[in-house]
Amino acid sequence: MNTSLDKILETQPEWLSKEMKDIVKHDNKVKKALENQDMRAQFLKDPRKFLKKLNIPLSGKVKSLIRKNVQTLQELQKPHYLELENGQVIKVNIKVNIK
Numbered sequence: 001m002n003t004s005l006d007k008i009l010e011t012q013p014e015w016l017s018k019e020m021k022d023i024v025k026h027d028n029k030v031k032k033a034l035e036n037q038d039m040r041a042q043f044l045k046d047p048r049k050f051l052k053k054l055n056i057p058l059s060g061k062v063k064s065l066i067r068k069n070v071q072t073l074q075e076l077q078k079p080h081y082l083e084l085e086n087g088q089v090i091k092v093n094i095k096v097n098i099k
Contacts (some may be wrong), residue, residue, distance in 0.1 A: 019062045026056045034098060 005024065009017040033039045033054055043050040047066050051058060058066070080092040 015061065019059055023051075023056060023058070023062075026054065029054050029056070031098065 005020075009020055012020070030051075033050070034043060039050065039053075042053070048058070048063055051066075081089050082092055083089050
């Protein structure tokens with residue numbers, strides 16, 4: 001398992017750490033599914049439904065932690081801006097790489 005993920009999981013409750021390790025076992029299946037644009041949109045919109053389609057089991061506790069995202073894909077793609085105390089406006093640019 002990824003050592004940085006191991007460090008993060010060490011700080012979590014034991015039940016959550018175990019659940020996450022079980023989910024990580026399916027990482028190749030998830031990566032393959034995310035190559036499909038429709039599945040990426042599904043993952044962003046409703047991660048629980050995405051994982052269910054991939055037959056990745058989730059406990060009730062984990063299901064309650066993974067909530068549906070009420071935003072649409074178009075809303076997620078809109079640029080976001082922050083205004084600093086000095087009045088300067090900056091555009092937030094977040095890049096996510098899934099390896």
